[in-house]
Amino acid sequence: MALANERLDHLKTVKLDRRLRKLFPDEPPKGIPTVPVRLAILSSSTVDHLLPSLRVGALRHGIWLGTQLGDYGQYAQELQDPAAAIHQYRPTCVLFAFDARHMLRGIDVTAGADEAEAWLEATVADLARHWQLGRQQFDCKVIQQTILPVFPTLFGNNEQRLPGSAAALLSRLNQRLRASADAHGIELLAIDEQATQDGLQTWYDPALWHRGKQEVHPNATPVYGDMLGRLLAAYQGRSRKCLVLDLDNTLWGGVIGDDGLTGILIGNGNSVGEAFIEFQSYARALSRRGIILAVCSKNDEKNALEPFEKHPEMVLKRNDIACFVANWSDKASNIREIAQRLNIGLDSLVFVDDNPFEREIVRRELPMVAVPEIPEDPALYSRVVAAAGYFEGVHLTAEDRERTAQYQATLQRNSLAATVTDLPSYLRSLEMRMVWTRFDTIGLQRIVQLVNKTNQFNLTTRRTTTEEVEHIIADPRSLSLQMRLIDRFGDNGIISIIAGSLAGGGGIGADLGGPQAGPGDIVLHTWLMSCRVLGRGVEQAALDLVIAEGKRLQARRLIGVYKPTPKNDMTRRLYAELGFAALEPEGDIERWVLQLDGAEPKPTSIQIIEG
Known part of the structure; x- marks a missing residue:
């Protein structure tokens, strides 16, 4: 990882990648604190030369990346053919990387405004169909590479007045891609903007295209790999804060x-x-x-x-x-x-x-x-x-905009806490209110963001997708809670996410319950909290809500799951401290059980309000 963070050109990147693949041909090395990613690249041109930079770029950001390259130009067939290699590979992320000439097939310079507009709509709709197919087939994240602006102008400064010009169409296509990606929850790899900053000649050489159908210049591949690495790291909550x-x-x-x-x-x-x-x-x-x-x-x-x-x-x-x-x-x-x-x-x-x-x-x-x-x-x-891409983001929420105020309020609370000796009186003085709702579409992106970036107070560090959370929202038998904490210093924002599924019901994450989980048991596959609110009785208040929801769903037991990681040791004793009984561990996974019959809420300094 230290070598990956050096300033490497294309040749040094290839050398490092070869060494890594020789040392670790089958499994990632021990100690990388992230979930490995299996990336499938579906392209319309030659992209083999990108693979070393993709793997090293991901490692630079702490991600171990495996890659699988589809056959040249066969992406549509591979997505739909169950016998294709990509279906055996089961990617956790798919990258669509299409070249400019492939995208502009089927239209010529004589096209009028109406024809150009119809072509744009059909092209973007076709891409969206492939995105959706990739999601359906593999239940994975999808990234779309924007299109490099490789064509010379025909009309000059006012190229937009020639609707069928390749340069004008590509400019408009990239605009439409951005709007469509936002609408469908797809992330973009914005190489068009990067090429504008670096200069197109850094990214594209017509001679290389005609000789080997390489659209991205080898000299640009380390930047390409770093851009993807940032995005994958942001998915896993590894962007800097x-x-x-x-x-x-x-x-x-x-x-x-x-x-x-x-x-x-x-x-x-x-x-x-x-x-x-x-x-x-x-x-x-x-x-x-x-x-x-x-x-x-x-x-x-x-x-x-x-x-x-x-x-x-x-x-x-x-x-x-x-x-x-x-x-x-x-x-x-x-x-x-x-x-x-x-x-x-x-x-x-x-x-x-x-x-x-x-x-x-x-x-x-x-x-x-x-x-x-x-x-x-x-x-x-x-x-x-x-x-440097330190602050790469995938979703922006209203709470992100209030983060500075939230941390300043936290420092005020901590300052006050340092001056008091009577903790119960201090907690009562905060006038805390926990406002909760079940998962909903309003909080969808914030839920996904928190689950994917929280590492310390996270009992399983199980990651999720927008589609998974939508499935939980639509499933009336799922347990889902999002909790916001407000006190006299201000709004702490969403501070806890808890989700569970009935064992044996085929719900999200129910398999984590293991052989001890039976009919009527709710498996708590996701439980995370913001560390800045710990020590205020929030854990018990959250459990009280879980108990109430479990009884509403007519469950008989709660099965809590703890899967240790290098960062979540602080949660190891949570279930024991909340009164759960230990079950027989299975490998490194611990499971804990709480009988709902007779379980009652315990007094805290927190007023619980349904939002």
Whole structure:
């Protein structure tokens, strides 16, 4: 994984991939803390040269990737033929990678506006049918590669006025792809946008196309693989969550402690000052979409806060920063403190500092923290952070937009808790309300997001898909709960997801109950909580809801499942502490049972409200 994170060109990527495949030909190496992915690539051109970069790019983001390549141009037949190799492979993810010439078959430059529009609608509809077929056949995630804009213009600057031109059609097709992908819940691999940034000549060589039908240039394959790796990591909740920022010469020019408020360089009218404004604007935009911002600075705290509170040109304000640490301790220790205060893993952090000495210290002491190599020119800061793909997302929810406020409120609660000695009185003073509903379409994407990214308080770390959650919603015999916690400091958002299925009923995850589960038993295949609300009696309140739902479904027992992972040891004793009795373990899976007959709610400081 360390080698995969080096700056590798195509040839070095191929060498690393060969070595990996020789060392681990059949099974992934031990210790990779993610679910392996089996990727099937269905293409219309030559893509064999992409495979090493796909595997190494996934490993860079902590994913062990297996690949299966369909026959050249036979994707439609393979999807529908049960004897095809892809059906034996049973992919967990399918990538559709189509070349521009294949996509533009069946139309010519003389097409009028109506004909071009009809072609676009038919082409996008045909792609959607293949997406749906892939999902139905394999119950897997589907990714669609956008189309490279390889054709020269025929009409010049106003190419859109020639409806049948290949360049104009591809531009419109990529627009339609984006809308259709959103409508169908499909993720895109946006190589058209990347080629626009890098230059088309970096991604495409007509000579290679005509010689070997290679559309993606070998030199671009490491970037292609990294883009897919980011997406797969985001599916598994491995995107970074927090941007940790230095201050002096990172958010402004100069040293606040020496230059003072009027001496630091930030603001309009100066090219360097405007570059710092742009980077601050980028950081604030990240926070608006759900990335936590923190400050780690070697400074007196009073001096460090002054620009946020008093400088008129500052884009970032104090309330944009969820955790502010400014002192004279070493930055590795302070970054540990930030992670502890926010209750997130160090592997969730990205640290940006203009000082190469500080970057190297953090890399050495905290190798799990991402530390991009920042250039000297602040005008390039935003581009470097964005290009690394640390914050890749798949779904954006309303709660993502409120994350900074939620973490600030958590720090307030923790600060108050540190001053009290009577815990029950403190919990009552929070005036907590747990608002619950069963799974619904309104919370669908947030449910999928939480299940796929929660690792610590997650009893099985079983991942899910949009289709699975839709199935649970539609199944009246499924147990499903989503819980939101509100207190006097604010709304914590959705803090727990619990789902279960009746044993023997063919429901989602019921097989995890093992041989001990029988008729009338509900198997709790998914139970996760936000770590920031632990220690408040939420676990017991959640169990009270599960008991009530189990009785409503006329179940006789609850079967709790615990499957240990490198990160979820904190949940090992949950079922025992909640009064479940241990069943005989099977391999590394523990199962626990609670009789519903006679089980009653226990008093907590939390008011439970059905939403």
